Amino acid sequence: MNEDIQRELKAVEKIGNQIARKFILQKFVLLFVALFAILTSIKLYSVQVYLLVELVILWLVLRFIRKNQIKFQTALYEKCDPYLQFTVIDYYKNHWRIIPKNVKNQLLIAMAQCMLLAGEPQEAISISNKIENPSRMRVAYQAIYYNNLLNAYGQFCWDSKRFDLVNEIKKLKERCRKKDAMYLDVILRLEELHMHRANLDLDFVKKYFEKNPAQHQFQKVAMHYYIAEILLKSGKKEEAEESISFVREYGNKLYYKKELVKLIQRV
Secondary structure, eight states, rough: OOOOHHHHHHHHHHHHHHHHHHHHHHHHHHHHHHHHHHHHHHHSOOHHHHHHHHHHHHHHHHHHHHHHHHHHHHHHHHHHHHHHHHHHHHHHHHHHOOOOOHHHHHHHHHHHHHHTTTTHHHHHHHHTSSSSSSGOOOOHHHHHHHHHHHHHHHHHHHHHHHHHHHHHHHHHHEEEEHHHHHHHHHHHHHHHHHHHHHTOHHHHHHHHHHHHHSSSSSHHHHHHHHHHHHHHHTOOOHHHHHHHHHHHHHTTTTTTHHHHHHHHHHH
């Protein structure tokens, strides 16, 4: 990990650790309450009550997971700070001891994504290399793993590696069940988007985001960066102003904001 990354992580480490500690504490409280409720229902009530308690607990757990997973990712999804998100995940990975191998791999995938969105492809590749047996992961996570590598190769302009990986994904898609193939199809459509973006095809990029609206702030920043990039390279700086302003205002620590500054200087 280079000095620039270490400096950025150090600046947000305290806040990231606080977010992760709060998340861990909430999980402990939930587990304790769930265990207490189950033991009490077994001891004091009938089997029917026990089953009802189990169903209520399951509903509460699922609700907690959904609600707190969003909060857990707020640093990246809404604040557009991949360094802060990285520290949150890293603290959680190191301090929540009950982590199965598949969950550990998922956390590594998320950490690699953070480094990519910070514009650190080498670190993203290094983290991806720590993932054990990626071919045995669920296809949904394989798709994100492959997308991370494709983006890293793209930032390095390693076109041949990118081409080979796309072919590998296509072969995997042919062997998958229809449901799993959908995840890989998303990645292949993203690759198609990047091809048209490289060809300065603004109409395709706009239509892509009309069909696939950006759900989170970091995705909206990416969308506006792609539009600004095409317009600037096409010599239409005035038309790009709206997207440029959006990236500048909301891009925070994202790769797109850094690249936009370089692009404007070159143009």
